[in-house]
Amino acid sequence: MPVAEYIGLKAINGPFVLVENVKGAGYGEIVDVVGPNGTARKGRVVVLDERATLIQVFSGTEDLIPENTRVRFLGRELTMTLAPSILGRTFNGLGEPRDGCGPVFGNLVRNVNGSPINPMARVYPRDFIHTGISAIDVLTTLVRGQKLPIFSGNGLPHNRLAVQIATQSRLLGAENFAVVFVGIGIKHDDATFFERSLMEQGRTNNIVTFLNLADDPVIERIAAPRFALTAAEYLAFDLGLHVLVIMTDMTNYCEALRELGVAQGEVPSRKGYPGYMYSDLASLYERAGVLKEGKGSVTQLPILTMPNDDITHPIPDLTGFITEGQIVLSRELDSKGIYPPIDVMVSLSRLMKDAIGKDYTRDDHPNVASQLFASVSRVEEVRALAGVVGTDELSEQDKASLKFGEYFEREFLNQGEDEDRDITKSLDLAWSILSELPREQLTRVTSEELRLHIKKF
DSSP states (O other), X not given: OOSEEEEOOSEEETTEEEEESOOSOOTTOEXXXXXXXXXXXXXXXXXXXXXXXXXXXXXXXXXXXXXXXXXXXXXXXOEEEEOGGGTTOEEETTSOBOSSSOOOOOSEEEETTOOOOOGXXXXXXXXXXXXXXXXXXXXXXXXXXXXXXXXXXXXXXHHHHHHHHHHHOEETTOSOEEEEEEEEEEOHHHHHHHHHHHHHTTOXXXXXXXXXXXXXXXXXXXXXXXXXXXXXHIIIXXXXXXXXXXXXXXXXHHHHHHHHHHHTTXXXXXXXXXXXXXXXXXXXXXXOEEBSSOSOEEEEEEEEEOGGGOTTSHXXXXXXXXXXXXXXXOHHHHHTTOSSOBOTTTOEETTGGGSXXXXXXXXXXXXXXXXXXXXXXXXXXXXXXXXXXXXXXXXHHHHHHHHHHHHIIIIIIOOOTXXXXXXXXXXXXXXXXXXXXXXXXXXXXXXXXXXHHOTTO
């Protein structure tokens, strides 16, 4: 039942409506805005004043007539009904079913705004999450409870990579693993690709999907990740599942923040984005973690496209401050036909060191990863030198590095979209590639490891 209902609007401005002399409303309160045709559309209170209240309308303000529009204040914030049956379902950006299977029936209704996990209630992330992608599993390891974003660019295959991770990822030694996949401001063909690909892989019973389309009202882009994270927290901390949340594209989310900020008349910060964008992103990213008393966990893999491939742009810049590393996709590798085009030299997983090695992956993993980084770094130096003096003038060791670089990209980085490599296969492949280098360059691994994994040494 509505707490109060008002007839007539003072003004309509884009996605906002202004109502005068409202009594007892609260910030973030949900309202029903009823137009001339009697259809209710959801909105929320965003600005409170003694004389007027500003409301964001989720489904747009088209066809509203100020004199005849009714606004019902519902006395509650945006909520989602939760039940185990959400697994395998597809929702829109406002948590409404879009799969034709009817509403979710359950007694649990939860505020979607949530809150960041208390640092004192966290457990330090340590468990390795398998993605089946060699460049990630070996060199930028994803850890249970981590926030590890993917920095991409327009036209790069981040959507294909997102689907591959969603369908291949699992926590070793645990069956209770689930994925929450949310598309934010995506095109219709991308939405179709996500739905078809996730269904074809046969993992839909473990995946909850939220799809907010590019032509949906901009305010839905603000709500979509919050609904997704609310579903993930329920699966993790109520049902005890280990949940991986994949969010694409967070750039569309930040663009929505900017658009709404300008419409509200807020003073802009860098490149027109609101000054509170850092804290707003943190309110989403910090909802990941492992609780001391909880059986489940939430791991986040947000994906964002860097405008003009600029990693110093405010969106990737602020994201990097909040999260624990980044996976960066390379346009140069993509132009060579390498998939996934992960630039390992600028990618980083800050929690990787505590989730690999004995008892987690394999004893030789830390040294192999260190040796690969060192060897790939040398490849870049030799390629720069070859561009100046020519390949013929290089030493034999430098030529060996060039050969290693080509082998590394062609055999280790490059893999099929349906190719799921376990960590043992990826590490064995790394040793096979390192065997192309002279013994003098293998300084990060032990003699015992060399004898065990490279027979010629």
